[in-house]
Amino acid sequence: MKAKIMGAGSYVPHKVVSNAMLEKMMDTNDEWIRTRTGIETRHISEGENTSVLCGKAAMDILEKTGISAKEIDFIIVATMTPDGLSPSTACLVQDYIGAKPIMAFDVNAACSGFIYALSIGEKLIQSGTFQYGLILGGEVMSKIIDWQDRSTAVLFGDGAGGILLSATETENSFLGEDIHSDGSRGESLTAGSHLVTNFHTKENLENRFLQMDGRSIFDFAIRSVPESIRTVVESSNYTLGEVDCIVAHQANYRILQAIAKKLKIPVELFATNIAKYGNTSAASIPILLDELLTNGDLVLGSKKKIVLTGFGGGLTWGSMLIQL
Numbered sequence: 117m118k119a120k121i122m123g124a125g126s127y128v129p130h131k132v133v134s135n136a137m138l139e140k141m142m143d144t145n146d147e148w149i150r151t152r153t154g155i156e157t158r159h160i161s162e163g164e165n166t167s168v169l170c171g172k173a174a175m176d177i178l179e180k181t182g183i184s185a186k187e188i189d190f191i192i193v194a195t196m197t198p199d200g201l202s203p204s205t206a207c208l209v210q211d212y213i214g215a216k217p218i219m220a221f222d223v224n225a226a227c228s229g230f231i232y233a234l235s236i237g238e239k240l241i242q243s244g245t246f247q248y249g250l251i252l253g254g255e256v257m258s259k260i261i262d263w264q265d266r267s268t269a270v271l272f273g274d275g276a277g278g279i280l281l282s283a284t285e286t287e288n289s290f291l292g293e294d295i296h297s298d299g300s301r302g303e304s305l306t307a308g309s310h311l312v313t314n315f316h317t318k319e320n321l322e323n324r325f326l327q328m329d330g331r332s333i334f335d336f337a338i339r340s341v342p343e344s345i346r347t348v349v350e351s352s353n354y355t356l357g358e359v360d361c362i363v364a365h366q367a368n369y370r371i372l373q374a375i376a377k378k379l380k381i382p383v384e385l386f387a388t389n390i391a392k393y394g395n396t397s398a399a400s401i402p403i404l405l406d407e408l409l410t411n412g413d414l415v416l417g418s419k420k421k422i423v424l425t426g427f428g429g430g431l432t433w434g435s436m437l438i439q440l
């Protein structure tokens with residue numbers, strides 16, 4: 117049994133926050149943000165939690181594919197900002213869309229989460245046990261941001277996106293994958309640590325806000341992501357010249373330029389929408405993929421070769437080579 121992408125969808129909160137609006141909240145400016153990151157605006161939730169963003173993205177997928185919620189056989193949500201520890205955000209999405217009592221679970225691989233979830237979902241479909249699976253990436257990054265910390269507050273946005281996977285006997289969409297972690301460098305990007313505080317300890321050790329060593333994450337991305345993209349393409353017996361589009365995690369436009377330079381490929385091969393949404397962590401790849409399919413830049417069934425690549429907290433990174 118093979119897995120194929122049947123369609124995509126997305127949802128972002130209505131509230132648009134511009135760089136100029138952030139200038140009024142903290143010591144930053146539009147020129148710095150745009151030149152250093154490529155970000156112009158981001159969408160910020162006004163009360164909708166991650167499960168609602170994911171639920172609305174899922175409804176968008178169902179509407180676009182014509183598949184009903186009752187036909188869905190499993191839901192995977194990639195998120196580093198779940199509604200809570202329990203119930204999982206995926207279970208809340210199951211309820212939100214009115215699916216049957218199916219398998220539903222969360223995956224936390226930060227900004228590589230959608231890649232991890234898609235890899236798992238593909239294997240579930242390949243097992244022959246399931247016909248349709250929803251693979252969602254969703255974040256409310258705004259709830260873990262320290263809005264007094266200008267080094268991170270200007271970078272992130274909220275949103276959700278995803279794809280519908282279906283079982284098929286025809287040609288495989290999934291040509292290769294290259295997925296990694298390195299916990300020894302996990303301290304470079306942390307959020308929501310639950311340190312041991314109980315009746316043995318007095319102090320309440322809690323650090324709920326996102327903290328990032330931007331320099332080390334930047335350097336990690338420049339070193340590891342080009343290698344992952346090259347590996348996933350060449351280990352599948354293709355060349356970088358045969359790749360039609362790279363749908364990369366939207367962390368920073370200068371990162372995409374640096375990766376393109378290292379791979380000696382045109383930066384235009386990297387689709388981008390970071391200007392509009394900022395860094396939406398696990399949601400960035402599916403939001404961009406939905407945008408490309410909606411505006412016709414990518415077409416399902418076209419046989420075009422695309423690479424999806426995520427990288428970030430964990431540290432985690434991963435790439436997938438897909439034939440549309």
Ligand SMILES: O=C(O)C1CCN(c2ccc(-c3cc(CO)ccc3Cl)cn2)CC1
Nearest residue numbers: 152227330333334337367368371395427428
């Ligand atoms: O001074 C500057 O230019 C600053 C330097 C620091 N910057 C950074 C640093 C790291 C990231 C980042 C974040 C994630 C997490 O999703 C993953 C991958 C990356 Cl590369 C994004 N921006 C902003 C501009």
